[in-house]
Amino acid sequence: MIQTIRVIQKNEEEDLRGSSIFEGVRSNRISKVRTVKVYRLEGIDKIRAKILTEKLLSESIDQIYTINKPIFNKKSKVAEISYKPGVMNPEVASILKSAKDLGVKLQACDSSWEYGFFGSLDKEEISSIVESLRLYNPLIEYIVGKPPKTLLTRGRVGPTVKVRLRDVGDEQLMVLSKDKLFLNLEEMKVIQNYFRKIKRDPTDAELETLAQTWSEHCAHKTFKAKLIVDGKVKKPLIERIKKEAWKHPKNIVSAFVDNSGVMKFFDGFSICGKVETHNSPSAIEPYGGAMTGSGGVFRDVLGTGQGAKAIASTDIFCFADPSLLKKDLPPGCLPPDYLLKRVVAGVRDYGNRVGIPTNNGSVHFHNDFRAKPTVIVGAYGIFPTRLAKKGQPRTGDLVIAVGSRTGRDGIHGATFSSAEMTERTISVNSSAVQIGNAIEEKRTFDAILEARNLGLIRAIQDCGAGGFSSAIGEMGEKTGVRVDLLVAPLKYHGLSPWEIWVSESQERMILAVAKKNVKKILEICKKFNAEASVLGKFTNTKKLEVYYGEKLVADLSMEFLHHGLPQRKMTAHNSSLHDSPLLASSHIGRGIKGEGPEAPKNHRDWINVFKKVLSHGNVASKEPIVRLYDHSVQGTNDLQPYSGEKLDGPNDAVVLRPFLNKKYGVVISHGLNSVLNNIDPYWGSIWAGIEALSNYVSVGGNIEEASLINNYIWPFPNEESLWSLDKSVDAVVDLMKGIGIPVVSGKDSLSSTYRKGDVVIKIPPVLCISVFGKIPDATKTITSDFKKTGSVICLVGSLDIDSMGGSVYFDIKSLLGAKVPKVDLKEFKKIAKTIYRGIQNGEILSAHDISEGGPISAIFDMCVGGDMGANLKLPNSKRLDYFLFNETTGTFIVEVENEELAKKLFQGVPLKIIGKTQKEKRIEVRNSQKVFSADLYELKRAWKAPMQRLFA
């Protein structure tokens, strides 16, 4: 029997969720909305239920409860939202545990939310409100109709099925592949041949293993492909990146071989970085998608070497304009404001709970992200260098799984994320979604780091895409491995062996452990409440052998699994795309290419344009988002996301000291600008790299002690998209060459195309460059806020003045432009070194790089931080607007005490002294006459409004 407990806040005003839904409904037929927490407890009587309710589930100070009774009178209609059976409700484990602590043994339990609507609406109207307010996500939740009779999930284990493969034709092969394996005909035929050769048909588990290992997501087939670009043969993309990277090995500890890239730090320590995307899951279930994206990238850091401790997290998103009209939303896609809020909530709830500071990120808007958003999450870690190299399991080592149990959630994540998105994606691939459990991850981390400190781990791998199949299959590549899936702890009964094998249930790590250390590791896991089980053994057979009890469910040669995949040959072509009119981000449909806007005519015109630029999504303050993330946890931040008199001046990068008692620090930043890639993928990509480095330089980072991470989020690689991807890779190679530092890690996600009938939506290609590096003294860093009145404001670097293509200024005029700003890498390097020196000497008071919104927006940011004004004196020019809103990256606004010092400091690099800081809180621009004078607080309101509206 189930005991049903309902708990509400006594005081209506304290029911924040209810009030916010009520505000969302805005119907005069509803007088109020209340929310009720519902608990269902199975296997106890009412007396025990009452004990649990009073001691655990409710608090009499501000709550009331009922047992087995509705909590409202008949004037209200209720809708209850619950997780679907099979989707993990993270709260359940805590309730079971706490009940046990109170001496009550539950057989099962669940929790859910009930919404009580008071007024004259009928059931159907309530349902439509629940739908339109998106109070639930039908992929993982449902509206409870009849209360469940039992919470115990039952199920019979499915059989392992042989799949007829050897004697089927091409058409049948592709039927097998579609919506499930996502392999092409050539690959399917290679598999068919293999099984013909070994004279049997594959099992379902074997096919799943191959599909996962060979998926674009795991095998990076495009990056490894033989390329023919505009008729010319070129080396595979990945080879070009690796080759150049290894020419700059000074700081590399490991690159491209482990779950993250590793560079030398100080005192025998190394730092590592990994940046991942989670676009596909986030497009259909943004909260779970973002959570599991964060969880996955944290595990990548833990899964590097013998285990690194995560010290920072970053988040970078691209969405359509949150005010996108409903009619412009493609079928099967979720609205951008909903996506943005839910993705932010996911990053917040995961990162905060795991205790990793989220202290660097950005949000970008372009309407071609309306079908598929870009969700990038990064993580950085630290560990002793002796434990920083990838471990190699030895024959006889045991395979230990640590962390969450395995469920049906997240099956086919690796294969599904490799495919284009269609209007069917949501319904076909719903099982690819899962909800993370941050606390499970936290205890797993705590346990593994303790085991690492005792030297008990030989090798470690996280279960990400492809689950056990990917992690164990990869670890056993050189030796062979044998596992028994019957031993794996499951969330519920009834999983088929292949499902256990490829399930992407979150929060699981695989360890290779020498036999003598097993007992100790299991003890440590027990202490931290992390479940651990010995699944099998590394062998010397060079085979992957997967058992379910006595039954062999997969038996593949490692050679075929890891090296059987044929290299793709792909052609790239510069199509007419780049000559056709392109869209400004604010437009759906045909945009205007145009020559250039008219310059603002008068004082008022200038201020209006300036305010429009500041309130553009790419420039507007993101503070309301950042405040939701715990960026101060670990106490390591020496440079926070916001600083200044009112704590609202944005900074360019994070500086943190991983050890509280040591001065040395890590600097982390990033850059991207996808719209530029639409115009010119080469210079757009250079822009991303230099923007990332400029952010890094602005706070006091030394570019010679930095490493890069590159992430390519591209439309599906047809000939024209592959052409732009090839250009982007060329740019990254030139960037490494020009600056003299390596890329040490990266990832590609080449499926950001949406297709339905004739409708094709491609995202503007995203190259995100992340930078991480070391500085000997974290106190020699600076923030962007102006420090003093009367200081000199310097523009350092040269603006590519006519190249306004892709700028925010053009975008607010509904223009795109054809020329994007170029950067001289040599000159940039010189500037970067000069600024580094100036910061080291304490002669630069503040600095901010110029990016979206141009120099005037950078100066605005610095005024906000300093809570002071700026008085700019500029030479007369026809295009003062092109100067003030120019987005040439690699240029900086720098504050120094006086003119003399400025000239001394910036000898040999382009320098313009453009004005002074002032006490009066106005930004004033004049040439031979007054151009405009704007009130700082009025500008600030425009700059803050967009995100405040969304996140208030």
Add this chain to the structure above:
Amino acid sequence: MNKKPKALILKADGINREEEMVFAFNIAGADAKLVHINDLRSKNEKLGEFQILGIPGGFAYGDDVVAGKVLAVEMISYLGEELRKFVERSNTAIIGVCNGFQVLIRTGLVPFGNVGNMDATLTNNDSGHFECRWIRVKVEKGSKSNFLTGMENEIIWYPVAHGEGKFFARPNVLSQIEKDNLVAFRYVDEKGLPTQKYPDNPNGSINAIVGISDETGRVLGLMPHPECFVRIEQHPNWRREAVKKPARHASQLAGVAGRPQGLPLFENIVDFVNQ
């Protein structure tokens, strides 16, 4: 010379900022040790052998049901007697920060020391969301807490990072708390006056209450994180002049005079148990 007092910093699933608390106590002169609650339950470690108990922040057991509840239930169930004895000794100190404060209040240790009975609560921020920012708090003069010596009436800056930090108690309980001088800190505005206004009061706490002590003055709970301001560089504005010089006026962002304002609290706790 005083021997370093032993501090037990509690570790449980989902606790974080524990290393910061260990660091803070160590530089304040204690000998701090991180102890997992399972080691207390199994008696591998004994609370009785320590003088200070620190419960750090975080999301113990995911803050499931309500923040700090599951850990509070566990502590009452398995360590209730030990906790009572610990508080009865006159030379001990307990501090709960953020999640630790939520745990203290749900065990009943603050405000009135009724282990197993809650007299006040910490509930959802009025804003309805998690908030990470630096805020201004004023140290209450005449507070019963034994850990505020030399800090009375000061306006100091601490970071907050929580979603369920709104202090609430029924009128009779609240007036008892005020009457007994159990309030230790209040959120104040630019003028230095207690405020209900967001974001100066980041959660809507009644009477602008930031933290309270118990009747013995040896148990203290607060929402902000003093352990995250024990180095001057942890402050977002340590590079600005105002931070380097003492404050002349409460409207100044932070007149911390080169001194990290979380440290005195830990030093006071160490001094107190050493007396």
